[in-house]
Amino acid sequence: MAFIPMTRTALRNLFTKPATRRYPFVVRPTYPTSRGRILNDFPKCILCSMCAKHCPADAIVVDKAEGLWRIDRFACVICGACIRACPVKCLSMGNERPTALDFSDAAGRVHEHRREAAPAAGNGSGAGPAGGASAGA
Amino acid sequence: MSSHEKAAPGPTVIPFGPQHPVLPEPLHFDLTLEDEKVVGAIPQIGYIHRGLELLVEKRDYLDYVHIAERICGICSFMHGMGYCEAVETILGTQVPDRARWLRTFWSELERVHSHLLWLGLAADAFGFENLFHASWRARETVIDVAEETSGGRVIFGSAIVGGVSRDPGDETLRRCMKAIEPVRAEILRLAQVWIGEPTVRHRLSGVGYVSKEMAYTLGAVGPMLRASGVDYDARAQGYEAYGEIEFKPVVETAGDCMARVLVRLGEIEQSFRILDEVVAKMPAGPVSVPIKGMPPVGESWIRLEQPRGEVLYFVRSNGTRQLERFRVRTPTFANIPAMVEAIKGVSLADVPTVILTIDPCISCTER
Numbered sequence: 001m002a003f004i005p006m007t008r009t010a011l012r013n014l015f016t017k018p019a020t021r022r023y024p025f026v027v028r029p030t031y032p033t034s035r036g037r038i039l040n041d042f043p044k045c046i047l048c049s050m051c052a053k054h055c056p057a058d059a060i061v062v063d064k065a066e067g068l069w070r071i072d073r074f075a076c077v078i079c080g081a082c083i084r085a086c087p088v089k090c091l092s093m094g095n096e097r098p099t100a101l102d103f104s105d106a107a108g109r110v111h112e113h114r115r116e117a118a119p120a121a122g123n124g125s126g127a128g129p130a131g132g133a134s135a136g137a
Numbered sequence: 138m139s140s141h142e143k144a145a146p147g148p149t150v151i152p153f154g155p156q157h158p159v160l161p162e163p164l165h166f167d168l169t170l171e172d173e174k175v176v177g178a179i180p181q182i183g184y185i186h187r188g189l190e191l192l193v194e195k196r197d198y199l200d201y202v203h204i205a206e207r208i209c210g211i212c213s214f215m216h217g218m219g220y221c222e223a224v225e226t227i228l229g230t231q232v233p234d235r236a237r238w239l240r241t242f243w244s245e246l247e248r249v250h251s252h253l254l255w256l257g258l259a260a261d262a263f264g265f266e267n268l269f270h271a272s273w274r275a276r277e278t279v280i281d282v283a284e285e286t287s288g289g290r291v292i293f294g295s296a297i298v299g300g301v302s303r304d305p306g307d308e309t310l311r312r313c314m315k316a317i318e319p320v321r322a323e324i325l326r327l328a329q330v331w332i333g334e335p336t337v338r339h340r341l342s343g344v345g346y347v348s349k350e351m352a353y354t355l356g357a358v359g360p361m362l363r364a365s366g367v368d369y370d371a372r373a374q375g376y377e378a379y380g381e382i383e384f385k386p387v388v389e390t391a392g393d394c395m396a397r398v399l400v401r402l403g404e405i406e407q408s409f410r411i412l413d414e415v416v417a418k419m420p421a422g423p424v425s426v427p428i429k430g431m432p433p434v435g436e437s438w439i440r441l442e443q444p445r446g447e448v449l450y451f452v453r454s455n456g457t458r459q460l461e462r463f464r465v466r467t468p469t470f471a472n473i474p475a476m477v478e479a480i481k482g483v484s485l486a487d488v489p490t491v492i493l494t495i496d497p498c499i500s501c502t503e504r
Contacts (some may be wrong), residue, residue, distance in 0.1 A: 006330045009271055019274045033303065035288040056196060056203045079203040079294050080302060093288070 034095040035078040038071055042113040044090035045069055051082035051091060067115030073098060074109045148176060151485070155184050159262045159489035162499035166492075170485060178480045180473055186503040193463035198224060198432055199298050201460070208465065209501040210291055211251045212443045214243045216501075217296035219441050220463065222376065223452040224298050226437035230428065234420045236300035241378040242310070242415045243286070243293055243301075244441075245408040249317075250279040250291075251444035252401045252408075255496045256327070259398065262493040263340040268330060275323045282313040300425025310416045321409050328402045341395040345479040345491035348392055357475035358468045359446020360404070361495050364389045364396035371442035382414055397494040404444075431458055443468055445496045467501040 021028060030036060047069060049062035059075035060082060062068065083091045102108040149170045155163030163184035169177035189208055193201050202224075206217035218240050225232060232240075257272035280290045286305040287293035295303045305313075331337055347357065352365035362369055363386055370386035372379045387403035389396035436453035446468030453462040472495045479491050 006267065006334060009326065009330070010267055013267075019270075019277070031285045031288075033286070033288045033305065034284055035294065054197060054200050056200050077203065077207070077292075078289075079206075081200050081203060084297070084302065 030095045030097055032095055034097070035080070035093060036095045036097045037073060037093075038076060038078065038080075038082060039092050039094045040069055040071075040113055041090045041092070042069065042115075044088050045113070046088055046090075047115070048087060050085045050087060054081045054085040056081060068112060069114075070110060070112035072110050074103060153488060157489070159493065160497075161258060162497065164492070164497055164499050166480075166488070168480070168485070168488065173484045173486070175480055175483055175485060175488060178477050180477055182473075182499060182502055184503070185500055189504045190463050190465070193460045195459060197458050198454070198460050199428060201463070202297055203294065205463070206292055206294065206296070208504050209467075209498055211254060211498065212247060212445065212448075212501070213291060214247050214287075214293040214296060215441055215443050215448070216465070217293075218244065218377075219439060219448060219450040219465075220452070221296050221298045222439050222441075223437050223450045224432065224454075224460075226439065227432050227435045227452060227454050228298070228428065230299055230426060232300050233423045233426060235304070235422045236424045238378045238415055238419050239301045239304070239424060240296065241382070242412060242419075243283070243295065244377070245411045245415065246279060246283055246286075247293075248408045248444045249405055249412075250276050250283065251496075252405045253279065253324070255401060255444075255493075256331070256398075259490070259493045262489045263337075265337065268327065268337075271323070271327055275320045275327070278317055278320045282317055285309060286313055297425060299428040300423070302425065304424045307416075307419060307421075310419065314412065314416050317409075317412075321406075324402075324405055328406075331398055331402060338395065340487070340490060341398060341494075342391075342393060344394045344483055344487050345494060346393050346482075347475050347479050349390075351478055352392070352475055355474040355478060356471050357446075358471045359443070359496075360397050360400040361446065361472050361475055363387060364400045365392040366390040369447075371440050371447040374440065376439070376441060378415065381418070382411055384411060394490055394494045401496075431456055432460070436462075445469060445498055445501075446472060465501070465504060467498065467504075469495065469498045469502045472497075473502075 047062055047064045047067065049064065052060040052062045056079060057075045057077045059072045061070045080093060083093060151168045151170055153166040153168050154160050155165045165181040167179040168175050189204055192204050196204060202217050202220050205220035206213045208216045253272050253276035257269045260268035260272060283293060284290045286309060287295040287303055295301045347361065347365050349366040352362050353367055366388060368386055368388050373386065384407060387400050387407055389399050432454040434454060434456040436451070438449060438451040440447055440449050448468055449466040451464040452460055455461040476492065476495045480488055483491055
């Protein structure tokens with residue numbers, strides 16, 4: 001009698017689908033709340049570097065002079081401390097998960113935004129033309 | 138005169154671990170054997186020390202919670218929550234009601250998935266692979282629920298100083314409780330196997346006995362203590378929402394490996410009941426209060442009941458944004474003396490089973 005419960009489980013395993021998925025072909029969709037990756041709505045970003053200061057993994061680098069915001073997705077622990085620290089709420093949590101393939105090269109691991117005309121340059125012209133002019137020269 | 142004549146061998150010393158097929162984490166034992174029987178055991182830890190306690194001196198006290206969570210991969214939420222509670226005590230912060238109940242929800246969810254993980258590992262320790270897989274299959278649904286409610290599968294990341302960072306919403310909580318309903322039925326079926334299966338009984342009954350006096354004197358905690366008949370559960374202090382929830386500690390009296398299995402099986406069922414109650418009684422309102430400024434000079438300590446037993450957090454603040462000291466006394470560390478006593482007298486083949494039944498978490502222990 002004692003054998004019956006496990007026998008039933010064992011037999012059921014023979015006649016039911018596997019509990020696992022054929023992963024690269026069948027991907028479980030993530031939930032809207034899943035912690036996927038940190039996204040930056042860069043036009044809103046004021047490069048205040050509060051996110052970098054609060055990051056427990058030191059994954060974010062902000063350089064105001066260079067107009068640079070960079071996140072190392074390998075170092076990021078997706079805790080969301082940067083999102084809570086952000087004063088202009090330009091950071092958000094995306095729910096899509098990066099895969100190993102996304103991380104296969106440096107471009108996938110390190111994600112950066114760059115603002116062409118840094119405020120420090122201060123030649124008075126708009127961001128777009130200044131960027132274009134420097135590229136042309 | 139010949140070498141044959143003086144061959145009265147002394148006790149054999151067998152090194153056990155840190156790399157051993159049955160150990161999920163590095164723990165080393167020098168086992169002294171007479172024939173197949175263990176007469177002495179000297180434990181040794183120190184293989185995965187990461188210095189997480191020291192980091193508290195370098196990080197902002199509000200951000201350190203994410204590091205505290207990473208002390209352990211299984212009771213992660215409770216480590217974060219324990220740190221938050223200790224800091225909130227210094228700050229004198231009153232956490233909103235809904236945050237207290239959500240913390241209770243995630244604590245119990247974590248207890249279920251930790252115990253299911255352990256049931257699998259314990260089955261694996263004595264070679265019952267089918268039971269191992271069945272336990273972990275059930276656990277998968279519980280982890281999915283954790284992801285849907287908190288965003289993380291094992292590191293929930295939702296405890297913050299002043300409350301919780303996420304509010305899953307009542308609708309999601311109710312849907313999640315429906316989703317884990319089949320797990321409850323599955324666990325009842327697995328419990329019948331654990332209790333009724335003669336091979337399981339043969340490996341666990343009467344093995345690794347710890348008497349009530351010994352468990353109490355050696356300072357055992359958690360299921361190890363309750364399996365020896367001591368009626369103690371740190372949740373009874375009523376931290377978070379536990380003061381408003383009806384529950385009684387699961388206690389067994391046999392003190393052997395089987396009793397420790399029964400305690401954990403009972404606690405899974407108890408956790409499901411608590412989860413039901415928490416979702417039914419979940420109050421509305423905000424989930425966090427904003428924390429501003431520096432913590433005042435002071436210190437505090439608090440105790441929680443983790444899946445593995447009672448854990449203690451001590452925090453001391455010097456009035457700056459970096460705390461001066463953070464200390465965790467983990468349940469595994471408290472259970473090691475009792476485990477050493479339990480190992481003495483068993484045969485070598487039973488050592489993995491006895492080690493597994495305290496549910497050792499070496500990452501916690503060494504931090």
